[in-house]
Amino acid sequence: MICQMCNKHTATTKLKTTVNGLTAELNLCPECLASYGYSNFGSFGFNDLFSGVFAKDKESKLKRCKKCDKTFDQIVKSGKVGCENCYTEFKAEFKPLFLKIHSANKHKRSFDENNDNEIFQLKSKLQQLVENEEYEKAAEIRDIIREKQGNSNE
Amino acid sequence: MSKWFVNVGNRSDEVVSTRIRIARNVKGYEFPSLMNDEQRYSLIQKVSDAIFNSEFKDEFKFIDIKKLTEYEKFSMVERHLISLDFANCDSGRALITNLDESLSIMINEEDHIRIQSFCSGFELEKALENAKRVENILAKSIEFSYDEDFGFLTECPTNVGTGIRASVMLHLPVLEQMSVLDKIFASVSKLGLTVRGTFGEGTKTKSSLYQVSNQVTLGLTELELIDNLKNVVNQLLEKENQAQKNLDSIELKDKLYRSYGELKYARLVSSSEMFSRLSDLRLGVSLNYFDVSISTLNELLFSLGSAGVSSMFSDNLDATARDEKRAELIRKAI
Numbered sequence: 001m002i003c004q005m006c007n008k009h010t011a012t013t014k015l016k017t018t019v020n021g022l023t024a025e026l027n028l029c030p031e032c033l034a035s036y037g038y039s040n041f042g043s044f045g046f047n048d049l050f051s052g053v054f055a056k057d058k059e060s061k062l063k064r065c066k067k068c069d070k071t072f073d074q075i076v077k078s079g080k081v082g083c084e085n086c087y088t089e090f091k092a093e094f095k096p097l098f099l100k101i102h103s104a105n106k107h108k109r110s111f112d113e114n115n116d117n118e119i120f121q122l123k124s125k126l127q128q129l130v131e132n133e134e135y136e137k138a139a140e141i142r143d144i145i146r147e148k149q150g151n152s153n154e
Numbered sequence: 155m156s157k158w159f160v161n162v163g164n165r166s167d168e169v170v171s172t173r174i175r176i177a178r179n180v181k182g183y184e185f186p187s188l189m190n191d192e193q194r195y196s197l198i199q200k201v202s203d204a205i206f207n208s209e210f211k212d213e214f215k216f217i218d219i220k221k222l223t224e225y226e227k228f229s230m231v232e233r234h235l236i237s238l239d240f241a242n243c244d245s246g247r248a249l250i251t252n253l254d255e256s257l258s259i260m261i262n263e264e265d266h267i268r269i270q271s272f273c274s275g276f277e278l279e280k281a282l283e284n285a286k287r288v289e290n291i292l293a294k295s296i297e298f299s300y301d302e303d304f305g306f307l308t309e310c311p312t313n314v315g316t317g318i319r320a321s322v323m324l325h326l327p328v329l330e331q332m333s334v335l336d337k338i339f340a341s342v343s344k345l346g347l348t349v350r351g352t353f354g355e356g357t358k359t360k361s362s363l364y365q366v367s368n369q370v371t372l373g374l375t376e377l378e379l380i381d382n383l384k385n386v387v388n389q390l391l392e393k394e395n396q397a398q399k400n401l402d403s404i405e406l407k408d409k410l411y412r413s414y415g416e417l418k419y420a421r422l423v424s425s426s427e428m429f430s431r432l433s434d435l436r437l438g439v440s441l442n443y444f445d446v447s448i449s450t451l452n453e454l455l456f457s458l459g460s461a462g463v464s465s466m467f468s469d470n471l472d473a474t475a476r477d478e479k480r481a482e483l484i485r486k487a488i
Contacts, residue, residue, distance in 0.1 A: 081311060103346070
């Protein structure tokens with residue numbers, strides 16, 4: 001079977017796409033397949049990066065994320081984290097993994113973030129004050145937020 | 155509206171493009187691989203509202219992936235607007251892009267939100283600034299998943315922290331020919347950066363184009379990340395420039411002019427031949443042999459792949475017809 005893209009080399013893989021119920025099939029040689037981005041299947045290089053960082057003790061192995069129910073080993077095997085809460089639940093397990101991937105395990109804030117974080121905290125405080133009907137204080141916080149947002153847009 | 159790659163930027167003959175990708179996820183939703191349809195559509199609505207209720211709404215348009223033809227979709231993959239994975243999925247994902255495609259947002263791909271910013275030439279700061287502008291618009295009504303210790307949270311741990319992937323596409327024809335790239339790339343990877351050929355992860359490249367990007371996203375600020383990349387790119391370009399000067403000769407000039415001639419007169423041009431000749435032309439421009447516009451080279455590079463050509467014509471073209479049409483379009487352009 002000849003590759004349907006270049007019409008030169010032997011096709012080794014069939015690429016099948018289905019859109020709106022219509023299926024299209026293309027028989028491709030390795031080179032043309034690669035030109036579509038399919039040179040490696042699965043999470044490329046992932047297993048190399050993640051080897052040796054599975055959960056160590058039994059307790060760690062059994063722990064599950066309270067929101068999405070994944071275990072740390074499942075995350076490492078699939079290469080995908082289930083939800084934001086996994087990072088909180090498995091904080092201790094993630095730290096050595098990050099050292100391996102990034103040679104670092106703590107985030108360094110950029111200038112904007114310091115500002116943004118404050119704004120979020122102020123916003124939740126604002127909400128609380130409004131719920132408690134402390135409108136004067138709420139107005140003050142609202143003005144501070146406006147000022148900070150104005151600064152970050154410069 | 156012409157696309158971003160038609161513009162000429164800083165050092166455009168050696169650096170084809172700069173790309174910044176920011177990954178963000180929305181608080182309160184599970185990451186994409188665990189989302190159900192309802193959550194997906196809710197998130198698409200959220201992001202869409204954030205853009206189209208803002209003062210920037212006229213700059214952007216919403217693309218319904220389902221309404222595109224196969225060729226239109228893969229043509230978008232060819233010009234790096236969307237990933238292959240994204241193109242192959244038919245539901246629960248969306249794309250918002252500005253008119254020249256220099257700014258786009260993929261929704262529910264590997265992360266909830268993937269902002270992409272392109273600039274022609276070597277423009278890391280500008281691309282970052284543009285991407286951050288989109289992030290700021292979204293941040294006004296969306297709270298991102300963020301951890302005090304780990305920074306911005308992503309589905310894949312390799313993106314945690316800044317969530318930023320910065321890449322620069324370089325033209326390195328002479329270093330490639332000298333077979334020294336493997337060694338150079340090995341030392342680059344020790345600096346937390348990675349190099350890959352255009353399209354795919356192997357050593358195969360198109361048009362002698364290589365993407366240098368950061369691999370590490372945690373433990374450094376956005377500006378530090380960009381600076382590291384900038385330094386390495388400058389060094390690579392310096393090496394390539396030196397190698398080009400050493401190779402400057404009448405033999406090389408002849409070879410490059412012949413490629414120029416081929417493109418000007420050939421009646422059948424395959425995509426792989428086009429990529430190879432475009433590289434020769436780009437080198438010819440770098441060495442001041444001839445004066446072809448970089449804007450034209452970029453346009454041909456990004457628009458005339460297999461899907462690109464096919465998407466321009468309503469009939470289904472076979473390979474030969476495509477090659478003929480491509481040759482025609484090239485002759486008109488050069």
